[in-house]
Amino acid sequence: MYQISNEKFGLFVTELRKKKNLTQKDLAEKLYVSDKTVSKWERGVCLPDVSVYKELCSILGISLNEFLAGEDIAQENIIQKSETNIIEVIRDNINKQKCLKVMKCILVFIFICVVSVIGFTIYRLKKPQNYISPVAKDSIEMQTAELLAGSDGVFVYKFITTDKYKKLKLHIYRYESGKLSDQDKVKMGFEDSGSPKSGEIVMVPDFDNYVIKLIISGDGNKLSTEIPILENVEDREYYGRAATEIQNIADIRYNKQQPLIAFLYDDETMSVPALDDLINSQTEFISNNDYVYYVAFEFCK
Template sequence: MDTKKIGAFIAMNRKKKGYTQEQLAEKLGVTNKTISRWENGHYMPDLSLLEPLSKELDITLNELLAGEEIVKEELVEYSEQNLIQAIDYTDKKIKNEHKKISLFIIGIGILISLCAFTVFPSGSSWSSIYSMIGLFLFVVGIFRELKITSLLKKGLVSTILFALLLGIFFIFDYASVTQFKQPPIYRLTTTTLFSDDGNKMIEYQNPFYNVFRINADTSNEYYLIDDKKQYTIDTVPTSPFNVDKSSFEQLKNIKVNILETTVILPIS
């Protein structure tokens, strides 16, 4: 369907009727900007407006879709061509609108996932909730655009994609825990225990590992990552000192320094 040709035909017949773009727009219940887009060939009128537009311009629907005047001898031929072109144009328009919605859903999913990792503090459980929502929306958008006829196969591919991306999220979360000493975003439970001396310990249970935040919210706070899940909050080994800053090598050095500076006084 030649939108440029149809647009020029609309403009020509509008001028024949003596209408301005504003007047024609008012009769059809649209804006003059919409009329301008039609006449420039940027857009086609909606299907619901084709018949009212042809009546206002005193042309047939076939002539409007053909973009030219049609003599009676060519009426049947043009009718068939216009019908095929109208169906094809409508199908393309529906697909374009479908794609726009899918891309919008994908974009919203990505935005929500990014916000989940950047906006919320590391200790907030909302990060995991919103990242899952964002991931779900992303996969829904992909699902809509998969060129697979079988609904079952589309669902299987989408499920595999969701699981794969979720695995990447879990890896990213584990890297944040080990490298930046942050509570895991993805956790099943969070348990807090206060010792007799007032120190606080927090246990984060992840499906694949546990994280213990020992001496939480103090200068001696440190993290213990239990990959084998061999400890509980009651059995995990603790220290009053920050392990990262008080390693055994550092303690040895302190001991050596003390021995080197020890002065043996003579017995009187």
């Protein structure tokens, strides 16, 4: 998982613990771990388990972003650091997935050891694979991203491409009482630079501020913006909210809009269908909710 170096983290925790006038034993008792475990953290032997992140931050009086950075963060840099931490957490998961695939391929190659099957395996390994998929909710990376995002959660998608493309677009459709009332799009262009072979799309609903934060990143490129929701809606603070998204890996079909996620808002009973059902029977399901914000992605060659 993405994290600061063991040594930097150990020094940071040691400094904060001493400022709080706590011994290693004091800190260990508050976290229900042994003082030997705290000693290992501070000596840079290992890092804490993700399950104690939140409580450790509370005890030491720091934010999760400062915890992940291993240093104090100025107030004006908190939002930028939060976005960076989310991206790095998810990007590390992508790298792990790549390593896992390589190991599996090697094991298959050794086990089969038949010329015809080896040829087929090599073909499969070299065959271009272009896909987008949601990051697993139970992964450590996703759990950390949700802690960073806040009470409304976070939706994260990773994409892998072997083909070159010129633009990545997100199409946003706003439905009110079953009728399309507005549409917009967000895009990143790569005409002057190489298109990212891998990246992330992050959606962070922020109901308190009535926006959906959007982050797109890949190979050093980054776009951050906000999608306003429930504008000029009376009593909007009482609305229920939910979301429905893609559940599995989806092959990227270039120059074609493909469903990604829909955010649903209603002041009474909500209807939350699977995303495919919502798309296939748009009028029926969209009309069952007061407001629907449907997002589709498109890779353009």
